[in-house]
Amino acid sequence: MDDASRYIPASEADRQAMLREIGLERIEDLFASIPESLRLAHPLEVPGPLSEQELQGEFAARARENRELDGRAQFLGGGAYRHFAPAVVDHLITRTEFYSSYTPYQPEISQGTLQAIFEYQTLICQLTELDISNASMYDGASALAEGLLMAERANPKGRVVLSDRLHPEYVQTARTYLSNVEVGVDAFGHRPDGTADPEAARKEIGGGASALVIQHPNFFGCLEEVETLARVAHDAGALLIVVVSEPVSLGILKGPGRQGADVVLGEGHSFGVPLSYGGPFLGFMAARAAFLRNMPGRLVGETHDVDGRRGYVLTLSTREQHIRREKATSNICTNEGLCALTAAIFLSVLGRDGLRELAVHNHARAEYARRALASVRGCSIPFGAPIFNEFVVTLPIPAAQAVRALGERGIVPGLPLSRYFPGRERDLLVCVTEVNPRSEIDRLAVELGRLA
Amino acid sequence: MDDASRYIPASEADRQAMLREIGLERIEDLFASIPESLRLAHPLEVPGPLSEQELQGEFAARARENRELDGRAQFLGGGAYRHFAPAVVDHLITRTEFYSSYTPYQPEISQGTLQAIFEYQTLICQLTELDISNASMYDGASALAEGLLMAERANPKGRVVLSDRLHPEYVQTARTYLSNVEVGVDAFGHRPDGTADPEAARKEIGGGASALVIQHPNFFGCLEEVETLARVAHDAGALLIVVVSEPVSLGILKGPGRQGADVVLGEGHSFGVPLSYGGPFLGFMAARAAFLRNMPGRLVGETHDVDGRRGYVLTLSTREQHIRREKATSNICTNEGLCALTAAIFLSVLGRDGLRELAVHNHARAEYARRALASVRGCSIPFGAPIFNEFVVTLPIPAAQAVRALGERGIVPGLPLSRYFPGRERDLLVCVTEVNPRSEIDRLAVELGRLA
Amino acid sequence: MEPRNLRDPEKLLFELSRPGRRGFAPPPADIPDPGRFDLDRRYTRDDIEGFPQLSEPEVVRHYTRLSRLNYAIDLGLYPLGSCTMKYNPKVHETLARLPGFAGAHPQLPEEFAQGSLRLMHDLERALVAICGMDRFTLQPAAGAQGEQTGIMMARAYHRERGDPRQVVLIPDSAHGTNPASAVLSGYRVEQIASDARGCVDLEALRRRMSEDVAVLMLTNPNTLGVFESEIEAIARVVHAKGGLLYMDGANLNAFVGVARPGDMGVDVHHLNLHKTFSTPHGGGGPGAGPVGVKKHLEPYLPVPTVEKEGERYRLRHDRPQSIGRVRSFFGNFGMHLRAFAYILALGPAGLRRMAETAVLNANYLRRKLEPIYHLPYDAPSLHEVVFSDRHLESAGVHTLDIAKRLMDYGFHPMTIYFPLIVKGAMMIEPTESESREELDAFIAAMRRIDEEARRDPDMVRTAPHTTPVRRLDEVGAARHPVLRWTAPAGGRRA
Amino acid sequence: MEPRNLRDPEKLLFELSRPGRRGFAPPPADIPDPGRFDLDRRYTRDDIEGFPQLSEPEVVRHYTRLSRLNYAIDLGLYPLGSCTMKYNPKVHETLARLPGFAGAHPQLPEEFAQGSLRLMHDLERALVAICGMDRFTLQPAAGAQGEQTGIMMARAYHRERGDPRQVVLIPDSAHGTNPASAVLSGYRVEQIASDARGCVDLEALRRRMSEDVAVLMLTNPNTLGVFESEIEAIARVVHAKGGLLYMDGANLNAFVGVARPGDMGVDVHHLNLHKTFSTPHGGGGPGAGPVGVKKHLEPYLPVPTVEKEGERYRLRHDRPQSIGRVRSFFGNFGMHLRAFAYILALGPAGLRRMAETAVLNANYLRRKLEPIYHLPYDAPSLHEVVFSDRHLESAGVHTLDIAKRLMDYGFHPMTIYFPLIVKGAMMIEPTESESREELDAFIAAMRRIDEEARRDPDMVRTAPHTTPVRRLDEVGAARHPVLRWTAPAGGRRA
Numbered sequence A, B: 001m002d003d004a005s006r007y008i009p010a011s012e013a014d015r016q017a018m019l020r021e022i023g024l025e026r027i028e029d030l031f032a033s034i035p036e037s038l039r040l041a042h043p044l045e046v047p048g049p050l051s052e053q054e055l056q057g058e059f060a061a062r063a064r065e066n067r068e069l070d071g072r073a074q075f076l077g078g079g080a081y082r083h084f085a086p087a088v089v090d091h092l093i094t095r096t097e098f099y100s101s102y103t104p105y106q107p108e109i110s111q112g113t114l115q116a117i118f119e120y121q122t123l124i125c126q127l128t129e130l131d132i133s134n135a136s137m138y139d140g141a142s143a144l145a146e147g148l149l150m151a152e153r154a155n156p157k158g159r160v161v162l163s164d165r166l167h168p169e170y171v172q173t174a175r176t177y178l179s180n181v182e183v184g185v186d187a188f189g190h191r192p193d194g195t196a197d198p199e200a201a202r203k204e205i206g207g208g209a210s211a212l213v214i215q216h217p218n219f220f221g222c223l224e225e226v227e228t229l230a231r232v233a234h235d236a237g238a239l240l241i242v243v244v245s246e247p248v249s250l251g252i253l254k255g256p257g258r259q260g261a262d263v264v265l266g267e268g269h270s271f272g273v274p275l276s277y278g279g280p281f282l283g284f285m286a287a288r289a290a291f292l293r294n295m296p297g298r299l300v301g302e303t304h305d306v307d308g309r310r311g312y313v314l315t316l317s318t319r320e321q322h323i324r325r326e327k328a329t330s331n332i333c334t335n336e337g338l339c340a341l342t343a344a345i346f347l348s349v350l351g352r353d354g355l356r357e358l359a360v361h362n363h364a365r366a367e368y369a370r371r372a373l374a375s376v377r378g379c380s381i382p383f384g385a386p387i388f389n390e391f392v393v394t395l396p397i398p399a400a401q402a403v404r405a406l407g408e409r410g411i412v413p414g415l416p417l418s419r420y421f422p423g424r425e426r427d428l429l430v431c432v433t434e435v436n437p438r439s440e441i442d443r444l445a446v447e448l449g450r451l452a
Numbered sequence C, D: 001m002e003p004r005n006l007r008d009p010e011k012l013l014f015e016l017s018r019p020g021r022r023g024f025a026p027p028p029a030d031i032p033d034p035g036r037f038d039l040d041r042r043y044t045r046d047d048i049e050g051f052p053q054l055s056e057p058e059v060v061r062h063y064t065r066l067s068r069l070n071y072a073i074d075l076g077l078y079p080l081g082s083c084t085m086k087y088n089p090k091v092h093e094t095l096a097r098l099p100g101f102a103g104a105h106p107q108l109p110e111e112f113a114q115g116s117l118r119l120m121h122d123l124e125r126a127l128v129a130i131c132g133m134d135r136f137t138l139q140p141a142a143g144a145q146g147e148q149t150g151i152m153m154a155r156a157y158h159r160e161r162g163d164p165r166q167v168v169l170i171p172d173s174a175h176g177t178n179p180a181s182a183v184l185s186g187y188r189v190e191q192i193a194s195d196a197r198g199c200v201d202l203e204a205l206r207r208r209m210s211e212d213v214a215v216l217m218l219t220n221p222n223t224l225g226v227f228e229s230e231i232e233a234i235a236r237v238v239h240a241k242g243g244l245l246y247m248d249g250a251n252l253n254a255f256v257g258v259a260r261p262g263d264m265g266v267d268v269h270h271l272n273l274h275k276t277f278s279t280p281h282g283g284g285g286p287g288a289g290p291v292g293v294k295k296h297l298e299p300y301l302p303v304p305t306v307e308k309e310g311e312r313y314r315l316r317h318d319r320p321q322s323i324g325r326v327r328s329f330f331g332n333f334g335m336h337l338r339a340f341a342y343i344l345a346l347g348p349a350g351l352r353r354m355a356e357t358a359v360l361n362a363n364y365l366r367r368k369l370e371p372i373y374h375l376p377y378d379a380p381s382l383h384e385v386v387f388s389d390r391h392l393e394s395a396g397v398h399t400l401d402i403a404k405r406l407m408d409y410g411f412h413p414m415t416i417y418f419p420l421i422v423k424g425a426m427m428i429e430p431t432e433s434e435s436r437e438e439l440d441a442f443i444a445a446m447r448r449i450d451e452e453a454r455r456d457p458d459m460v461r462t463a464p465h466t467t468p469v470r471r472l473d474e475v476g477a478a479r480h481p482v483l484r485w486t487a488p489a490g491g492r493r494a
């Protein structure tokens, strides 16, 4: 018996009968249009087949090789955040009508997805305090790249200016995208307290730039002076793009839209999408209404049917590749629909009060940790600016070495900044969320104390 | 904010508004009909409330206290069997339309459950080779008790005769039920090879009995001579009831109905229902058509609607308590519907070939193990009869002691029969299924060898 | 108006089956030469006649399509009176599937099952606190088995006192399982009439109560949703004659945190974890029917009980006076787990809030429907309210028609024709899980149906009109029972 | 005929919201006096204007009801051409949720993430074997990003040879993402016409091919489901002028195990794990678009790559010639995991059987529908077939109408109006997941629709008639875009 057939209805008998129906002799005849010379003589060199029992055993064993399973205390952030998601989220996204359907090209039988995405767009607008949101992008980094291209379309200057406190992988991605379309990418520096330096920004924009970009909270965890930087950007005819890689912060922080941002984009996985080693994640992008026709990605709009019933459709698709082809605002087709749904469900369960409480908890724990580590012998806090749930601590020894040492003791204390910033050997980026109980934080302080 | 309210839509404001609508002042007024003297002055002394995050933490910790988690090699059977269930089973029973609906009293909006149960009834009839099956009973033990009461209704003799190789907890349950209705319960013995003794059965029935009961495979794992015992029963005017506690065996064993059994009943959890420390499980009961009106429990029947469309309904409910009250064939109301659905899905995925292959695998592994243990120094196999996936081995030391010793080495070698049979200190009931790889079996043999 | 979707109705598994198809690959065969073990042919079968052969995707589609023919609590109000159809927290399904719990074998040595044992122990403690009883057994698989277990304990109690009794008294408003359970426990059942309020007629009880009566089975609040406010007096009457008071606790949702059976003179009662404590009904089960007892009945609890000794938990099998077992192992542990999670999530204030809101919702519905539907008993309602169809007699529209028409409005009907003391009963229990908006939508539908019944009774009598199937021939189904699929004569054989 | 169910259509979250409701309890507050940490008010907001306030049961009902408005692969045939809507094995959802995988943080030290790294490595090896390429990057999040990544690698390749080029050639039958990706990568796009068979016109290509052409983007089998049988010659023409051949592998399902892009002269190609390798489409994503390259393009792969060193796996970031990154971290790992599970489950024979059966099903459909529907190109089909509505012109019934009417028969329509080279295209891809019975039901529906179109064209033109909503005003939606909910003026404020 052929294992494969458990996923394939047709039995050998069925296949032979169907072959006869279409007047063919052998299965091989189906491929007559493929030149003999190109047809494989040997079976593929891949493992398998495995029964489901073997498959589950194999994957359980592989999962155990991810040693974070041993229940280590973890303080990792840096673009991906550990959050608790209520069980309803996963129970609802595993409704097959949600996860096994395609892009809702046929609205009459896709209202579930369409209405949910319309609600997602609204939630993103409410969080960012902007007018429009698209239906999702691949992730925060590619969302930034697309956002810069949009800024360049709307405000062509051939140049963008980024804070040096952006997530380094976002910057790398932006450079990759922009290098092909001759848009210059320049950076400006930060102040001693760890925040972007408005003066440096003004100087760097100089002759002009299509956009000024900051991250808030920034990559080192510091909160930025969004209003000030908005003024700097706008005074110089540049748009302000605010990147948010930890959107839980929007539970207490002002919506950047209200603070002057023209575009707010970033990473939304914190809203219930599992870490899953970094993907699938959820890129989001919101902007002022003026950007409507420059927006990349899908948009869901409200309308009504022939009987006057309210309904939802994919709209403004003349922006998109399947209509506009080379003139499209982006090449994105498949996006992160299910992750957007996940975020929408997560946000509706938490709701207005819950999201705020969650944000407050994250902030309070991080502040508690920052103070605790500040008083650890040999440790110091290099940046004084206010934070959300991440901060940098300078250790008495190289951070990478500290990570190895504490790993043995069941703690992953954070991300060594040397991973991205060769100059910062002793700096560790520490993230604290609602899943780090106080006891873990206290243990972290004790263990770091042992390093000096 | 009140935690409770996450499961309860009404906010405090909603509650006050509704109170006003019905003309009441205080929530307390809703309970005016409960005498003051009976109303609680103090809050309930129960733990909680817990946020969901705390709740999940609490249960994860409790689950870890079940040390079988440490990936021990287990050889436990004795009425509950470890089997692999394909993932589709759980994915389908977690469709809320299946698990959160009530008994299908309103067929027009319950066809999903009704058709699935009709299919379940058919599958049970096919496996047992009998005419009718009910929609489920609580478990194998209570199914036996109900089966004996049915036999007594159909063939009143005031007495039943049971093999001494029945599951002891089934016997205990039967005695509890029958003690109240003055039906005598007597037992008959077995032959040296471990099977029920037809001669002893004939003698014991003597003047007569409403039913003769055997378990097949029996509690010690041995296959019974069903045809012979059917003749014995029928010659003496008794019905033959065959108990099946490991229904996977029906993948290769003849349907007892074809062998002369009038009623086949038992435990169906092996068909994809998790062990879950012994419940919920799945009692099943099948019988010859003659028992239709004596059958306990629900029955689903085929019919058609006013437009001639085929449909399914609960039927013959005049047998049941909600119509017949004290004249009902049973008091059962809520049954094990979702477990019956689970079994039906499990059986449809495995299908005709899969169930047979699974049964063959179980039998081959158990035979392999039986031979392996037979050759272990100090061990012996007391019973020679053919088996399915369970057998008894006699150890050089008390079995309970062996279980403690091997537990330390990560093996649960089986069930000490002394748990039920004080005389059998050194006997261990060993069960081997598809989840016990050969390597585990070989390790078991090695470790048992160390005992002598 | 539009035509029904034209896809054929879902076939039966057996009709979908085709030879040679399969949805399962055999487990790894790592036993050398398994063939040598083949069983003697006199034991074995060649085939399972008619058994389905389907691929995995076909099985998935079959059951997914079937599921969509069902109504469910997650789709809307499910006001089945006496069934307490409340929200089933999703997290419970996650917790019940933790490998440590779902994979725990009931024959595990106790030291490897401490997590399960501790949970059962803690749930028992919580139920003791909630109900004010002294101990509980968690073994019964459902409410009916709980009743039977409770009555059998009462029987053992009297027998041991050399005072065997013959009769169990049951109000005419009781659920059918009560008399059935009493008979199954070897008793003769006598009904006692309800009074004008629908409650036990204390005088009638006093007259009937005597030394041959073992137990009075009382449902409180009763099936009209009315609290038996004379329950203390009732208990005194029963006890005075050496009888015991059994309380059917199916309606406990009405007063959790407000009052306790143990304070009402109740000697023994069951409750339904699948009602008050939110475990899913599963389209008919599983449930769980723990039974609480006062000290004097403790010796008769089924074996085993869970006992705490120091920091360890063990199963106690040696209980010489026990009635024995009512099933194998320890009960529906998966349901115990969910109920305990529910109690922990709600806590003391939350449990009370649950009962308060359930009663509030029921009284809100009553107040809004009273002006339209006939209310046979006007005693104050707790968690549910019972109306009747008397006001529509003239229109020739009956309770069944109203129930069916509700489906066209997207609601599951209420419990109908129960309790039996109300002709054409409509028993409505909204539970605390419903928002005011959902209640208002239901009220509006009931109002419109009442209008339709007068304006266009035929349309209502032929409802439902929008369901996958319409009214089914139940009489024909019972007269010519077809209880299984059989291969069509001369039909394709797999 | 029966009326539509009368329950109101599902409201928006924001319309369901009510002040003070909540579905979430805050996490344990174990930090002493958190108040002292309060942020300066200049950073903080008091409220999230209009954000929903709902209890857990209300949220569950909302999304459960919404889900039932969708069609899904588990409900029936989903013949979207070019989308390869095949069965998504349920076990993949279980495996992806193993805590060790779902909980793995992308910043974990490599020694703690060996399981994830090994899986990515093994998937790359498997794809190398299946496609006959030398290496793969798993980073692209979808097919379009894969195209862009591949084209950018080609660009880097030419640039490094001091031979920057301006043009990418794309057949007129190509998917819209091809030109869009080429432009995004800084190229000018030129279309090349298809020949009578719908394949690349080799002569036209020969004429056009020159040193300014960087890449030919070829879809194989093309969007007509036809294998580009001259692909070897095409590759020679392109290579002769120093160009590179990019293959859009969206249609790989047609020949897995039968032929390999790497043997066809392809230099670089993407494939869609969410098509050929069964990962769920999620109502629009996520997907994954790995890109395979031959040796000469390997230096340009995005960073990081996964490398095996002895028994350990590590991430290699130091790749000086790399194009850089196209996103953060390592790609959609959750999709990599599912695709790898699919490959392991099927194995070599199973993967080939998958392609064989997909092609068999497509040809079966073609054979049955050919006599009725107009077939614009009669070249042999592989995994899909494209019909047109020309035969119904007289009836005035168009492809859109046929698509909508299919919904009334319970089927999702095929891809319509693509490829653009076929006027009124109907592009049908059944995949291997469909049983013959499901195909026959679809064929019967198509046949009936053809009859209806001639008998009662208006009914077809106004279809669908049985869906939750009927035809929607898409023009109005675009003309007056309403892309978010806003609180009704003077409406209730939360």
Ligand SMILES: Cc1ncc(COP(=O)(O)O)c(C=O)c1O
Pocket (backbone or CB within 6 Å): B332, B333, B334, C082, C083, C142, C143, C144, C145, C175, C177, C178, C219, C223, C248, C250, C251, C272, C287, C288, C289
């Ligand atoms: C009042 C009452 N008693 C007893 C029962 C029986 O409970 P179960 O169905 O759990 O056996 C029910 C269930 O409907 C009930 O409503």
Ligand SMILES: Cc1ncc(COP(=O)(O)O)c(C=O)c1O
Pocket (backbone or CB within 6 Å): A332, A333, A334, D082, D083, D142, D143, D144, D145, D175, D177, D178, D219, D223, D248, D250, D251, D272, D287, D288, D289
């Ligand atoms: C031929 C072809 N190329 C490219 C794509 C784009 O792939 P994705 O949607 O994964 O970005 C598609 C998807 O529909 C396609 O059909």
